[in-house]
Amino acid sequence: MREPPLLLRPELAQLVAEGRKTVTRRPLSARGIGAWRPGDRAYVRETVRGCASGCVRYLGDRRALPCPHGRERTVPSIHMPRRLARSILEITSVSRVALGSLSDSEVQAEGSGSAERFAARWIETYGAGHSEVWCVAFQLARQDDLLPLDS
Numbered sequence: 609m610r611e612p613p614l615l616l617r618p619e620l621a622q623l624v625a626e627g628r629k630t631v632t633r634r635p636l637s638a639r640g641i642g643a644w645r646p647g648d649r650a651y652v653r654e655t656v657r658g659c660a661s662g663c664v665r666y667l668g669d670r671r672a673l674p675c676p677h678g679r680e681r682t683v684p685s686i687h688m689p690r691r692l693a694r695s696i697l698e699i700t701s702v703s704r705v706a707l708g709s710l711s712d713s714e715v716q717a718e719g720s721g722s723a724e725r726f727a728a729r730w731i732e733t734y735g736a737g738h739s740e741v742w743c744v745a746f747q748l749a750r751q752d753d754l755l756p757l758d759s
Contacts, residue, residue: 612643614650614697614744615685617733618668620719621654624695625669627748629719633707633741635734642742644699649749651693653685666694697746705743717745 614632616624623629634642644650655667657680665672667682674680683692707730710723720726730738 610645610648611690611696612648612650613653613690614644615653617685618655618666620668621652621666621685621695622668622670623719624652624697624748625666625751629717630747631714631717631743631745633705633718633730633743635738635741636704642702642744644702644742644744646699646701648699650697650699650746651690652695652697653688653693654695655685656683656688656692657681658683664692694752695748696750698749699744699746701743701745703743704740707738707741 616632620629620632636642656664657667657675658664659675659677659680661675661677663675663677663680665675665680710718710726715721715723715726718726720729
């Protein structure tokens with residue numbers, strides 16, 4: 609079984625961890641091939657902070673407190689190793705869809721409060737000019753608590 613990463617902003621990774629985000633949309637690649645397929649498991653890459661004592665906290669987790677042991681370092685989501693993933697997703701469907709207007713249920717599945725908020729986040733992340741995108745639906749397969757940074 610393949611297990612490709614899925615990069616998410618801290619606030620979106622937290623929504624996945626809480627079960628409030630079950631879909632993500634991504635621009636089509638130049639080749640038109642998506643990174644995910646139904647049946648894959650994907651691990652969520654998110655920004656973490658940790659210290660030399662092994663404390664780890666996920667930046668999107670509003671409950672996380674600063675490390676009491678000392679100075680923390682930030683590991684951006686693009687560099688987060690698989691072993692620190694707290695969320696494992698099961699990909700349930702992948703389809704090409706028009707980005708256009710989203711229904712209320714699609715906005716909810718994206719974890720956005722409104723279509724306007726989704727559109728603003730999309731443009732900030734990917735820019736304008738995407739008419740067709742990958743729509744990747746998933747369910748949370750595993751959720752772990754904090755992991756030590758040096759495990």
